[in-house]
Amino acid sequence: MEVSEVSKNKKLLIDGVPFNVESVDFVKPGKGRAIYHLKLRNLLNGILSEPTYHSGDKFDEATITVRDMQYLYEEHGHYHFMDTESFEQHIMNEENVGDKKLYLKDSLGVQVMMWEDRPIDLILPKAVELKIIETESAMKGATVTAQQKLARLETGLEIGVPAFIKEGDTVRISTITGAYVERVG
Amino acid sequence: MDIWRLSEKFDNLKLRAEILRLTRSFLYSRGYLEIETPALAECPIPEACIEPIETTRGRLLPSPELYMKQLLAAGSGDIYQICHSFRKNEKGRQHREEFTLLEYYRVGGNYLQLAAETEALVIGLSEATRNSSRINYQGMSIDLSPPWRRLSVAEAYMSACGWNPITVDDLERFDLDLATGVAGLSRERPLILYDFPAGMASLARLKPEDPSLAERTEIFIGGLEIANIFSELTDPGEQRKRFEIEIKSAEKQNRSAALPEEFLESLKSLPEAAGGALGIDRLVMLFCDAASIDEVVAF
Numbered sequence: 179m180e181v182s183e184v185s186k187n188k189k190l191l192i193d194g195v196p197f198n199v200e201s202v203d204f205v206k207p208g209k210g211r212a213i214y215h216l217k218l219r220n221l222l223n224g225i226l227s228e229p230t231y232h233s234g235d236k237f238d239e240a241t242i243t244v245r246d247m248q249y250l251y252e253e254h255g256h257y258h259f260m261d262t263e264s265f266e267q268h269i270m271n272e273e274n275v276g277d278k279k280l281y282l283k284d285s286l287g288v289q290v291m292m293w294e295d296r297p298i299d300l301i302l303p304k305a306v307e308l309k310i311i312e313t314e315s316a317m318k319g320a321t322v323t324a325q326q327k328l329a330r331l332e333t334g335l336e337i338g339v340p341a342f343i344k345e346g347d348t349v350r351i352s353t354i355t356g357a358y359v360e361r362v363g
Numbered sequence: 364m365d366i367w368r369l370s371e372k373f374d375n376l377k378l379r380a381e382i383l384r385l386t387r388s389f390l391y392s393r394g395y396l397e398i399e400t401p402a403l404a405e406c407p408i409p410e411a412c413i414e415p416i417e418t419t420r421g422r423l424l425p426s427p428e429l430y431m432k433q434l435l436a437a438g439s440g441d442i443y444q445i446c447h448s449f450r451k452n453e454k455g456r457q458h459r460e461e462f463t464l465l466e467y468y469r470v471g472g473n474y475l476q477l478a479a480e481t482e483a484l485v486i487g488l489s490e491a492t493r494n495s496s497r498i499n500y501q502g503m504s505i506d507l508s509p510p511w512r513r514l515s516v517a518e519a520y521m522s523a524c525g526w527n528p529i530t531v532d533d534l535e536r537f538d539l540d541l542a543t544g545v546a547g548l549s550r551e552r553p554l555i556l557y558d559f560p561a562g563m564a565s566l567a568r569l570k571p572e573d574p575s576l577a578e579r580t581e582i583f584i585g586g587l588e589i590a591n592i593f594s595e596l597t598d599p600g601e602q603r604k605r606f607e608i609e610i611k612s613a614e615k616q617n618r619s620a621a622l623p624e625e626f627l628e629s630l631k632s633l634p635e636a637a638g639g640a641l642g643i644d645r646l647v648m649l650f651c652d653a654a655s656i657d658e659v660v661a662f
Contacts, residue, residue, distance in 0.1 A: 182452060204455030208581070208591045208640070209565050210538035211412050212453070230539060 181214045181235045189221070189240040189293075196221040196240035196293045221298040224273030242291050244301065249286045257282065259290055259297065268297045280335040281306045281353050302353040307362050308332055310347045313339065326358075375651045375659050378492065382647055383445065385491050386465060389484050395441045395467060400430035402447060408566070409620035411612035414451040416460065423449035426640060427466050428566065429626040432595070435468055436632040443467035445643060456655045457587060463643040463660075470636045474567070474578045474594040477637035478555050481582060481590055482511050485553070485646070492650060500585040500649050503550050507584075511553040519545050519556055528560050529575060537563070549583035556581045566602065566638075567593035582641075585649055592639040599630040 184190070188199045200217040212233035219226050221240075247259040247268065255272040257279065268290065272279070278300050282288075289301040313329035326338035331351070339349060339358045350359040387397065407415045407424050415422040424430075426448050434442055448464045469477050489496055489507050496508040514522070517529045520537075523544040528537050537560075548554050557580040561569055564577030578594035596602050606622055613620040647659040 202455075204453070204458055205542045206412075206453055206455075206458060207538050207541050208588060209410065209412060209563065210541065211535070213539055213542050230543065232535065232539070 179237050179239055180233075181216075181231045181237065182212070182233060184214070184216065184237065189242045190218070191238040191240040192218075196242070196298060198299065200226065221274070221293065222296075224276065240293055242293055242298070244289050244291055247288055247290045249282050249284065249288055251284065252279070252282070259288070262287070268292075270297045270300070274298055275300060278302055278353075280333050281308075281351070283308060283333055304354060305350050305352050305359055307348050307350050308335065310339070310343060310345050310349060313343060313345055314341075369661060372658065372661060375647070375653060376661060378651055379643075379647045379659055381492055382488055382650060383643070385488055386445070386484065386643075389487055390443050390467065393441075393480070395443045395469075396439065398431070398434060398439070398442050398444050399446070400427045400434075400444065402427075402449070404430075406621050406623045406625075409606045409609045409613060409622065410565070411609045411616070414618060416449045416451045425450045426464065428638070428640070429623055431466055431468060431638070432633055433626060433629045435470065435634060435636055436629040438634075441467075441469050457645060457648075459644070459656055459660070462656070465641040465643050466638070467641070468595075468636050468638040470634050472637040474580050474592050474637050475557065477592050477639050478557070478580045478582065478590075481592065481639060481641065482509060482553070482555070485584070485589075488646075488650070498585075498649060498652075500652055501654055503585050505550070505585050505649075506552050511555050511582075512548070513555045513557065514548070515558045516556060516560065517558070519548060519554070523548055529558075532560070532562065534562065546583050546586045546588065549586060553582060553584040553589075556583065564596070564605065565593070566596055566605075568596040568598070587645045587649060588642070589645055589649075590639050590641040592637065595633065595636045595638050597630060597633045597635065599627045602630055603627055 184199055184202055186199055186201055190197045190199060197218040198221055200219050203215040204212060206212040214231045215228060217226060217228050246262045248262055250258040250260055257270045257275050259268050281302050286306060290297045291299040308331040310329050311332050314327040327341055328336060329339045329343060330336050337351060337358055343349060343361060347361055348363045350362050352359050402424055403421045404424055405421050407422050408429060413425045415425050427444060427446055431442060445463060445465050447461055449461050451460060453460055486496060486507050486509060489498060498505050498507060517527045520526055520528050524540040558576040559579040561575050561577050564579060567577045567579040570576045570578055580592045581588060582590040610620045644656045644659055648656060651659055653659050
């Protein structure tokens, strides 16, 4: 693939290492050659780099497969998942899970991106249901806006919720915006 | 596009309209005649790094330069136009395939004089729209008051990147360092970069006293390349040779380009002149503090 065809979220294989393209910026002098600033995340260690390429530079695409899995548990920064078809267990480390760990609760169904049998990234469902473990009565004055107060969820995630939400309620949270959607119980 | 997204752009579009009105008024007051030339034609400037958009009836022009110089050769005097121009595959935060160019020619002037006139235009826009010679752009506070910083290509590259492109021939490194190093010299004050290597002269004349340099300037503000200005080459033989090199280089990229014979013929009558191309969208980005060109055009 030519650098001009690289777009956000493409997976590239550079020197044998898979990278996710986080962003592409194109700059071109008025009379000169095109320059591409890429933001690449190393899918093995989570480290971000910002290399520069010229038009004409070529890449191999990393072959990524996606499998349905169930989240099991976390231990010492290792996140355990089970393939729902083969029942194989896979372990992801904290760098690969990133902020998505704040949506992981036991038995959650997720999709896991695999590169050469290694789990490298997670695709969460669009929304997850989590229980409120602490909100305003315990967290005094923890208001977010006039209409919202701060609440802590069972995974450690902190979000703004409407005033009528109580401890012990279960709420639906969007994993895309990180915002409260509705009360479910 | 969602209607609410369009309505979010109204403030920027109003400032854009104001900048266009003030630019026309500035050029009118200085004796420039506004003209229009076709956007669709058979033969654009053959340039290795600029690819025109092909249609079934010709090519959408990357620049109106050739037509405008034919008018100059015919004796039009100082002229300008504000037009859409088209460059294939140029898409990014600072680029669109279809963008708005101010192209302007001053008969009898040279590149440094036209750069000074461009400086006056931008300062005038700032004073008229903001009552100030300072603008804030993407976290930078830029002082537009004159005189702007003027650096030769040799000085700027030595200071920002530690090498001299006039003595070391490395065009690949030139473009990269321009985008990542030299452009950054314009974060606090605009930069007028002048005297390019002769190999990057394009349609500019070489300096009579030093033919290793081309009479070309580029203006950068807040890291954005705003304008490209030449003392125009009036020698058809020399221009033909440069175009032939560009055509060979385009053919290596499997593109066809042709010699614009009509233009080369008119070049014999071209008076001594300076010409500039200024990116209107980028200028509006600066005044609107917009990170992306998409924020300053409606569609």
